[in-house]
Amino acid sequence: MSWGVRSILHGLDFVLQNIAWKPGIDSDLNVWSTRWVDGGMPEPVDFLLEEGFGFMKDFRIKDLCYNGGGRNEGMVRLIFKQESVDKILPTPLISTRSHDEVFWPFSDEVRYTVKSGYGVIFGEFFNNKGTLKDKERLNLKKKRFCKTTLWKLPGPQLWKILLWKIITGSLPIGSEFIKRNLGWDPFCTLCGKELKEVETLEHLFRDCDVSSRIWFGSVLGIRTDQNTFLELGEWIINWITYLKGQKENYYGLTHFLVTLNSIWTLRNNSIFRGESFVQKVFFKQLGSLVSLAIKNPVMKITNDGEGVFNSNDSEDLEDELNCLKDALLVLVID
Incomplete structure (x- = not known):
């Protein structure tokens, strides 16, 4: 495999690892390993971490919803830390589509740009926990809201x-x-x-x-x-x-x-x-x-x-x- 092809595949892996999702009401996305909460991953409560997630290891986003499509607020508050709860509850589910939507969370244009890609590579958006810095997350959220x-x-x-x-x-x-x-x-x-x-x-x-x-x-x-x-x-x-x-x-x-x-x-x-x-x-x-x-x-x-x-x-x-x-x-x- 040539150097050019390897570089392209490496870049594709990089994008796939950092994309975020707007989930639908029937989403099969994994709750713990997918960026679906304000461009990042939610934080579970401590007892779930201590138990290794147990039977909730393969929990899907659709499992957080009632059959009618509404979000199960009690379940959300039970398994996530308060900081994540405050981000999850206002996050709308795409009720008009059965599939999920993908977007790039590091740009106010919600699409990939070379500048934002380099920002991710050099750690401009992340703290030492590997999650988005609050200031960067909030700035992107505001710009995206004003534009869209x-x-x-x-x-x-x-x-x-x-x-x-x-x-x-x-x-x-x-x-x-x-x-x-x-x-x-x-x-x-x-x-x-x-x-x-x-x-x-x-x-x-x-x-x-x-x-x-x-x-x-x-x-x-x-x-x-x-x-x-x-x-x-x-x-x-x-x-x-x-x-x-x-x-x-x-x-x-x-x-x-x-x-x-x-x-x-x-x-x-x-x-x-x-x-x-x-x-x-x-x-x-x-x-x-x-x-x-x-x-x-x-x-x-x-x-x-x-x-x-x-x-x-x-x-x-x-x-x-x-x-x-x-x-x-x-x-x-x-």
């Missing part, structure tokens, strides 16, 4: 631009004031300046007492005291990925996006208009805004959960967008 999902979400561009700024860390908030030494008040205005909580992305949109009450009181009933170790960008991406896969609830994603934007509007009204949070008024107007977003023909939601613009008149389209923007601006005004 963000701009296809339902709703006006106003919402998507805010989401893009959150994921890229481009919002003018308190933590950025400190980082840039601007001398402006960096404390959260929603939970009260007397608490002296620095306004970070995580605090403002998730961990603040007011934001926590908003998420839990919403239709989605999200408890923000769970998975607080996740960066906000990853927390949002996980929830959007999960909600996009909920075919029985087409509008859950719209609820999430409206709530996220409403928190930002509430914060701005608190700073620039001196308005305070009134829970009853907020949720009443939040519900109205969600209804407006769902009924609006500009944001008609298709059966696959994607938002599409459905207007034949450009003037009507502009009027609808302006209507939504006005609704956001007056969200907390009684």
Whole structure:
């Protein structure tokens, strides 16, 4: 066998060893030896490692699902460490196909590139455990989300631009004031300046007492005291990925996006208009805004959960967008 052929075969083996999978509901992929969790392999609980996996050695991904196709959350929590559980549960299963999809996890384009291949060879993506470094994994996840999902979400561009700024860390908030030494008040205005909580992305949109009450009181009933170790960008991406896969609830994603934007509007009204949070008024107007977003023909939601613009008149389209923007601006005004 010539040197050239051996090099080609070696390169093929290298790619096959490092590819990742998007599993289907009937997937026969091995749970332990396949990269199917956010581009990496899941970590089993200690007692399974001590027992050599036992009868679960040949466990398949389809064994983690009910017959109806839903994921068996109890089984997932039983056999995987919490860090892996937090990545597995939001991972959607390809319910429309019986086969699995393969992708290259080391590029934001989800396809193999020579640059990313050399990065893998020289260990740029891995830690000493042989798994993806958290920083590299998160950066790839964010880039992939922005390229493939963000701009296809339902709703006006106003919402998507805010989401893009959150994921890229481009919002003018308190933590950025400190980082840039601007001398402006960096404390959260929603939970009260007397608490002296620095306004970070995580605090403002998730961990603040007011934001926590908003998420839990919403239709989605999200408890923000769970998975607080996740960066906000990853927390949002996980929830959007999960909600996009909920075919029985087409509008859950719209609820999430409206709530996220409403928190930002509430914060701005608190700073620039001196308005305070009134829970009853907020949720009443939040519900109205969600209804407006769902009924609006500009944001008609298709059966696959994607938002599409459905207007034949450009003037009507502009009027609808302006209507939504006005609704956001007056969200907390009684």
